[in-house]
């Protein structure tokens with residue numbers, strides 16, 4: 001890969017421009033390091049709002065931001081649009097589709113991928129929602145299915161096409177089912193007058209006995225109540241066994257006929273080849289409390305991909321959410337900046353839980369903060385404000401806010417467009 005090496009600067013390669021990697025690339029000192037940021041996309045994705053792209057609430061470019069544009073300080077900084085395949089820890093090189101590159105320090109911030117828990121049937125037949133292209137696929141599938149159902153004669157056939165099963169009752173599953181329920185309530189009567197609302201069924205399957213496992217019981221119960229009020233059929237204690245593209249079955253022998261299973265049941269670390277088996281646990285790279293990998297002095301991992309077990313409060317690792325990723329990114333900036341000053345007074349990383357929240361459709365959300373909990377309209381306002389503030393760039397914030405205000409008053413999803421028709425093997 002063509003990047004000139006400067007003798008007086010140590011080269012840091014950062015793989016992944018997500019929540020953690022972007023912090024590091026933005027803030028690392030340019031007088032000490034040459035920074036090379038590599039990502040397979042040329043944009044940063046704000047994943048918490050992917051479900052709004054999938055359900056026609058936001059355009060994809062409201063939740064994406066050009067990486068080259070985010071990094072304002074360009075001195076000693078290089079971005080490369082490339083897919084990293086592997087690393088060689090002895091030669092200190094990363095291997096990509098554009099060639100290889102030497103590093104002095106390496107930061108792995110590759111995030112996570114959808115976890116199908118080894119079930120190939122589910123992997124090939126269900127619909128994931130982990131990236132912008134996948135969210136756009138889902139949007140096309142939903143709208144194409146409405147179009148297709150309009151053409152069917154028999155009600156049973158319409159219902160099968162319009163039955164959506166979401167697997168996973170975490171924040172993603174809850175938010176997506178709430179948003180789909182709103183499409184049923186507001187988009188169908190406006191845009192598809194020949195389709196009755198009762199043809200569309202939304203099922204949410206959750207393996208455990210409650211929704212929103214990482215949140216308080218009261219928030220979980222509130223979310224359940226709100227979803228049921230919206231008409232979502234929630235199945236608890238319902239572990240999925242298989243899906244053949246037509247029928248989804250659970251271990252307690254429940255069967256639902258559907259062409260549309262949306263998989264929101266989990267993620268696993270996006271590990272890059274080159275590590276020993278011992279360095280990886282549960283598909284995450286083991287790190288010490290300085291986020292340094294256990295075997296290699298000059299390799300660090302942050303965000304979803306990192307598994308730090310030395311924080312007493314999180315013996316199984318930090319949650320795979322945005323806050324730990326951002327905080328770890330910021331910590332590593334301080335750590336790396338100090339490394340070259342030969343300062344050893346660096347405290348271990350401590351995750352500060354700032355709270356967790358989920359929205360359940362219009363006017364409703366639940367927020368668990370360390371000292372108090374909020375639900376209902378106020379929680380929804382907090383949820384919107386936090387997400388708006390967290391979106392990257394003034395343009396994205398403005399467009400998202402404008403869309404939300406318009407939708408709030410006209411009850412309509414802004415972007416019910418099949419721009420890129422999607423054809424999956426199991427769709428009609």
Ligand SMILES: Cc1cc2nc3c(=O)[nH]c(=O)nc-3n(C[C@H](O)[C@H](O)[C@H](O)COP(=O)(O)OP(=O)(O)OC[C@H]3O[C@@H](n4cnc5c(N)ncnc54)[C@H](O)[C@@H]3O)c2cc1C
Nearest residue numbers: 016018019020040047048084110111303304320321322325
């Ligand atoms: C649908 C969805 C909803 C979510 N909702 C919430 C929420 O409400 N609240 C919350 O806190 N968290 C939420 N999360 C989780 C949150 O988005 C992640 O925890 C966070 O993005 C992790 O940050 P990261 O820096 O580890 O990785 P990411 O932000 O995932 O970034 C990883 C980057 O690495 C790049 N990459 C990966 N592999 C390679 C490779 N081999 N070569 C080159 N580039 C590579 C990717 O393109 C990507 O840009 C959600 C996640 C999803 C999928």
